[in-house]
Amino acid sequence: MMVKKATDLLSRVRRHIPDGVRPAFTTPQEWHQWQLEQGRQRSLALARENQAMKMQRTFKRSGIRELHINCSFDNYLVECEGQALALARARKYADEFEGNIASFVFSGKPGTGKNHLAAAICNALLLHGKSVLIITVADIMSAMKGTFSEGAETTEERLIEDLSRVDLLVIDEIGVQTESRYEKVIINQIVDRRSSSKRPTGMLTNLNINEMNQLLGERVMDRMRLGNSLWVIFNWDSHRSRVTGKEY
Numbered sequence: 001m002m003v004k005k006a007t008d009l010l011s012r013v014r015r016h017i018p019d020g021v022r023p024a025f026t027t028p029q030e031w032h033q034w035q036l037e038q039g040r041q042r043s044l045a046l047a048r049e050n051q052a053m054k055m056q057r058t059f060k061r062s063g064i065r066e067l068h069i070n071c072s073f074d075n076y077l078v079e080c081e082g083q084a085l086a087l088a089r090a091r092k093y094a095d096e097f098e099g100n101i102a103s104f105v106f107s108g109k110p111g112t113g114k115n116h117l118a119a120a121i122c123n124a125l126l127l128h129g130k131s132v133l134i135i136t137v138a139d140i141m142s143a144m145k146g147t148f149s150e151g152a153e154t155t156e157e158r159l160i161e162d163l164s165r166v167d168l169l170v171i172d173e174i175g176v177q178t179e180s181r182y183e184k185v186i187i188n189q190i191v192d193r194r195s196s197s198k199r200p201t202g203m204l205t206n207l208n209i210n211e212m213n214q215l216l217g218e219r220v221m222d223r224m225r226l227g228n229s230l231w232v233i234f235n236w237d238s239h240r241s242r243v244t245g246k247e248y
């Protein structure tokens, strides 16, 4: 009876579908499958939203900092070959993100757009429903240390787990302060856990490859090289003196 009703309804709906439009389902069975899939997608979206809100509470902000919220591939100015290459590679990284385990390192001089292009990647991924977080080493550490205080809402373990579940985590300012052994251990655990659950990590740094190896150790850097990973060197002049804060 149910199937007959659904078949009648479908044939009535079909009469109103313009030529050339392919319906998402044509039989009651396909309709049922379609509804199941919609339900699955809704619960995934809800889980992502919950995760984003949790991160927002923990770090008291959304995944991308205010200064970089409007950064896109389109508003990244290209005035030299290096910038053109960095832009093309960042865009390709975002395009090929789905199902890819490749991490990236943007290394080079200050003010050259490492955060800009990382935020552009994250903004592109957000549009595709991915969860993202760009966070400095210092912010990770202060959140970790916060878990030791009395009445803390979360534990160090849970925080590492949260940071490991974000689809793309970008760790900024690696090497800005003299990293302690504790920081090295935490970064190690985050990258390790992310790579074993096939989630890539981005790193932004002023250090070169040797300095990164020395600071974080071969183990972490080896995981950063999984898959078709990306290492981009930003070696042109800083753009910072030209930022007015009103451009986008």
Ligand SMILES: Nc1ncnc2c1ncn2[C@@H]1O[C@H](COP(=O)(O)OP(=O)(O)OP(=O)(O)O)[C@@H](O)[C@H]1O
Pocket (backbone or CB within 6 Å): 067, 071, 075, 076, 077, 078, 083, 108, 109, 110, 111, 112, 113, 114, 115, 116, 117, 204, 205, 206, 234, 239, 240, 243
């Ligand atoms: N090519 C560019 N086109 C447009 N804006 C740019 C470009 N490069 C940098 N900017 C802007 O300049 C500012 C500084 O850039 P960004 O924060 O990305 O630098 P960074 O390389 O991450 O520097 P640091 O190593 O000091 O953190 C940002 O507001 C960014 O949007």
